[in-house]
Amino acid sequence: MNKTVSINLGGFFFHIDEDAFQKLNRYFDAIKRSLSPDGRDEIMNDIESRIAELLSEKLSSDKQVVSLNEIDQVIAVMGQPEDYRLEDDADTPKQTYTTYTTNGSKKLYRDKEKGMLGGVAAGFGHYIGLDPLWLRIILILLTLAGFGAGIVAYIILWILVPEAKSTAEKLEMTGEPITISNIEKKVREGFGEITDKINNLDHQKIADEAKSGATKVATTIEDVFLVIFKVFAKVIGAIIVIFSLMGLIGIVVTSFMMIFTAAIPNSPFFDFMNAFNYTDMPMWLLGLLTFLSIGIPLFFFFLLGLKILVNNLRSIGNVAKFTLLGIWIISLIMLIYLGIRQATEVGFEGKVVEKKNIDLTVNDTLHIKMRFNDYFSKTADSDTEFRFAQDSAQNEVIYSNNIEVHILRTSEAPYVQIEKVAGGHSLSDARKRAEKIKYNFEIKNSTLFLDNYLLTGIANKYRNQKVKVYLYLPEGTIIHPGENVDDYLENNYSNYYLQSGNDQYHYRVEKEELKCLDCPIDENEEWNEDDADSTNTTTTVTINGKGVQIKENSKKEVTKSVEGVELRKDKIIINTK
Structure with a gap:
């Protein structure tokens, strides 16, 4: 039975048995002895961080104890210190953006050292083995041709892709194995670059700029x-x-309501949603696609906001990111395909027309009434676009008040034309659905009775079914609309209006309007500003002791008289406009 030791290695906490700890300690001492003093601390920090990552990958839980077996496996990956003795080489070639042939796997990081802004293009250059210049050109073209899409993509990648800060991350970025020799080589290259920059500096210029107050203000x-x-x-x-x-x-x-109600086909929510499902795809599949295509972008935006708020937020990993991206693209393509199918299912409109003459004499008044079925609704002014219901025979039907009434003028005898309209994926399919619409009307004793609702079988689904009633009347015809007719009257083809919600008035069909015959004057006529400026000729008849005097004058008159005659004391004023 061995003792266990708790250690902090590279920022990670481990439980390690005493034999493994001593071996790991000897391994670190050997590495320190093999390194030169220059950059030794930084190299050791990177080596410790890399070993901590390897040990974390090998342990299944935080409570597992690191044994000699795990230490031997890590040393086999990192290599023995005596196997790597780097000599300074001033002629070491610069790193180029070519595909590496090493066995190490690359990871995506941002390379700010070689980048122009955030290092996104330089990092992708390492990852795919391409010169970042071509990637920058592609981003510029996307920005110009895609209305700023390149800038948006760059900013999103800048936020999501982590920066390669440690030596181990820089090696992972280029695909080089993270071994002691490579870590030491990378650190020495960094020291060499810093030394070259320092040697090339104009020290006098720096001193002068440091003394400048403008530099301090700018800072x-x-x-x-x-x-x-x-x-x-x-x-x-x-x-x-x-x-x-x-x-x-x-x-x-x-989405979960769509997915789980699919297992309960008789639920009201399922019937309602399925009526609008023109593609006949399973409801659970539609719910899943909706969740993935909308939920994944929202999840990434949520992570983006957290990353802005929390500086040291741990990334979900490139594997998870690209997996979710692939799933989102697939679900979006499928949803777009279903959307196109959904649109084509109502892309055509079919209708069935029924025409019936109205027998009216010259002195007859046509009464128009909207009637309702108290089995479906207890009032005639109900307005339901779409609803599931059962008729008196307990048949499941679709109930709708989508009824339009149009009053038009004609030079022929009066008649009514009923058009049942429905959508479909073809003209024949739309016409078949229109034929299955149930709608009733009746002409009896100069009265036109119109149902304010339509019915169709639930198997027909909702395809924008509606009924359009066209009432063609000759000029001069007098009509008496019922109380609720104005709720269904449309004036898409004429300027005919009714007084809202009143069944007391009678109207005459004229060329441009419906003339109300018995409406109050203040309701029937509108004030015309031109009347105030019109010039009237007034004849004044004065009766007094001198006899009868008649006088005409012209003046602007703003007072209106119904009968055209006004009495003022001993004057009779006759307006003859």
């Missing part, structure tokens, strides 16, 4: 703007988190 302004930008970014991040979380909750609830 202060930059710091102020940086603080403001950080605060603004935090606010934006909070807004993104709140709205994306609300959207996620909404889409999860909606």
